[in-house]
Amino acid sequence: MALFQSGIIGFYLIAAFAISFLLFFNRNNRINYLLTILFMALQCGFTWHEYNHMNTIELVYFTPDSLAVLFLFVLSIVSIPAFYHSYVYCHSKQENPRHRGIYFSAMVLLLTALSAAYLSNHIAITWIFVEITTLSASALIYHRRNNRSLEGTWKYIFVCSISITLVFIGILFLSVAVQQSGGTDLFYSQLYRKAAGMNVFWLKLAFLFIFTGFTSKAGLVPMYTAGIDAKDKAPSPAGALFGSVLMNVGFIGIFRFYQIISPTSIFPWANKIILITGFLSVFVATVYMLRVKNLKRMFAYSSVEHMGLIMVGLAVGGIGRYAAILHLVLHSLAKPVFFFQMGQVYRIYKSKSIYDIGDYFKYNLSGAMVFLFAFFVVTAMPPSGMFVSEFLIFRSLFESGHILLLVIILLLLTMIIWAFGKNIFKILFIKPINFSEENLEIINPVESLSQFILLAMVIYLGLNPPKEFVNMINDIISNLPK
């Protein structure tokens, strides 16, 4: 039985890689459907299995702890509409079967690598799977095969490769610290136990490198640029994944290391670094939100803002940590809504510029409703669940005495809401320039259904979180000092 238990994740990885491999070579439409449905069933079944076997070590290197399982649930929930909208996308473009095969193969590979990276309990294994996400994500960004997507792909690969190298250097420094404290390997649990005895100098270096490296995935200040281009150039269902579950993997990389250093003397120092990064992310996001004219890039910058807030919440501690995790989960459910809807917008207007888009209520009523609701949800207005989490982050800032920081962040957020609202209401109500209504594509309202469901989940999870959900978040942050 024990062998069977630990075999599940092996079975999942092999099956998922096999599905990805078959999708890559398959040209038949129907088999393509079948394989992706198979993968979705596999993914959901696997998530459920991991949920029922929390904290059992599987295949030596994987442990489904609360953080991993929570993110696995989010991933499974977001991946289903992502596949659905990918089909809509491919169908509307009359996609070449070979390109379609590569697209779905890369998407399955991305989701598998993400799941494995969430579950990994060893820092090097996390690193390897994060590297695979770069590979598969770049295949998705390159999907349109034109000049600009090439540029986006190139920048993404280059920045991610450099940052993954930084993470590796960080792991090397960490290994120096581990050897000195008498440890022999790099399992998170062992690192956590040994951390107090480690050399502070190496630990600081390791933290700086690992943190900087993972910011490219998490979408935080030094390395956020690559993610913006990626979300802009990738097909919108893939952009939805980049804007949610792929950012979570960056967060998990940072958070696991953050947990390791929490019992050490450098913890306050690390908190300061994280706080500064978080604040700068919000600031940079504000600057770009005010001037950006490309809708998809605007949504991408909004993600930078939310990740910044999450980091601020994490760093100030107290109730902020709980709020940070809650906000992360809600953000990963809310952000894909925009990208899924953006696919429909693009089919009507053939453009992403806010100048070309307008009067959306007239052309796609259900889609316009999605934008309107999603705007309220993402800018954290009640009854959005993100209101609760943002409110708690602000409360933690207040309680920890960062009044000045709180005031500045609130001002920046006001500017973001203004910029966001200006653009959203422009595309909803104001007539577009030079738009001809010939060959107008009628969008089926069914396509907006997934977005309504996601938004409803954000509201529900914020206002009435299930007990199990709250327990999981509390378990995630239970290791951190008070």
Added chain:
Amino acid sequence: MTNILLITFAISLIFLAVSNRLSSYITILAFQGILLFGIAFIELIEINWVNLVFVLLETIVFKTIAIPYLLNYVVRKNSITRDTEPYLPDFVSIVLITTIILGSFLLSNTIHDPNVRKIFLVVALSALFTGLYIIVTRRKIITHVMGFLVIENGVFVLSIAVGSEMPMLVNVGILLDIFASVFLLGIFANKIGDVMKEQDVEQLSNLKD
């Protein structure tokens, strides 16, 4: 012996700063591959032979033969001009690279740690920053890739310095190498060559706000 190899490696970095031809960059990268082979061979001889063979294969087959070959192929196929086109004159480059090496030397001297030998740290850090410097100051896309490969070589030296106790880390580093070299380089440098006439980074500046 290791010291001689490492110092030669550092000298090759200075040589990178002043050479103006893509072909000499490729030769230096191949040469660095041989140096890394020597260092790895001497340092890792005690660990188990599977790991050793893996590391040696990587340095000789990938760093010395496959990557330079691939780079040459990309340069020839896309008929990239032979000049590296730096933004800064060579004199400034050599001063800066020397400063980088001096700086890493001073930085490493502040560390008192019996587990890490300083000369490895000096060379690794210099390679790291030289690679970054090359990426920042050269105009061609292909030289960016070469700068990245120099960073990779630096990381390799670092992983040998601290990783002799942890062979798994060395292997993971190799995985990074294979990924970066095969994928980053091969496919995309070629694709960019197919799409764009001039292989300058200025061509890649459409995505902005």
